[in-house]
Amino acid sequence: MIQILEEPIGVTYASLISLAFDVCDEFILVKRDQIGLHPNAEALLDRLQPYVKEMKRQDEWPGTRLLGHYADVYYFGCTEELKALLLHISNRLYQWMQPEMPEDLCFLKNGKAWLINSAHERMSMIDTTDRSEILKIREIEGIMIY
Template sequence: MLMITQDVKGERYEALIDVLLEHCTHFASVEDRRRMEIEEERLAYMDVLTEEIRWDLIERTIVSEWETTRLSVDTAYLYSFHMNYRTVQFLKERGRSLFSWIHPKLPEDLMFYTGETCVLAVCSHESFFVVDEEMWERIRLDE
């Protein structure tokens, strides 16, 4: 995996999401419980935020690690969604860049998967993402 510290913004972000639609089966995002003042309220906010893609939700699980982060004690909610035209529109309308997916406005740390393999994972608050080299070549060729 390549580590990239430059954000992908605007039209390039939208083009990236389109390429990921062609190659990915699902995506995930994270709600870190350490950042929730009142957990029930934050979960209700997430339900409202994702209302238009609720039928695309695969699962919401509690995790202590994900592609870019490992928590020693605390946990987070991992939301996994099918990748399709509806969820792509959601990603494009809510975020304007990879690093714009950050608490409190949005969930954090987008991850995109082809089957069980993560091909792109963002660590929004630390301003980097990792991407599969083969996927990065596809993305760059489609620019």
């Protein structure tokens, strides 16, 4: 497990998201029940609706477990169009936090969490043992890992 020590911002964020789209086949965004959404976040979810592969009611997702609450977890395929959209919408990993945005942008590789992001806690990590992926992560300027 690779712990990311500082929030990826700007070029670092863009490089990390681009690598995640190259490595992974899915990503998720979350809408928690107990936190309202800003109208801009609602508009973003509406814009993303045609790309939703599946929406599940869940009380947990990578990096988060709720107690007594549920959330809508939206699953998307990793396409070039969505990559461009995510890079246009945000330039920071921890910006994916309610109420301003859908929550906890995470990436999945073959159904397994790869980039785990808990924006409220300002924590993120990458779960990989693939040597080539680790080398690519280390090449991203500005990524401080543990």
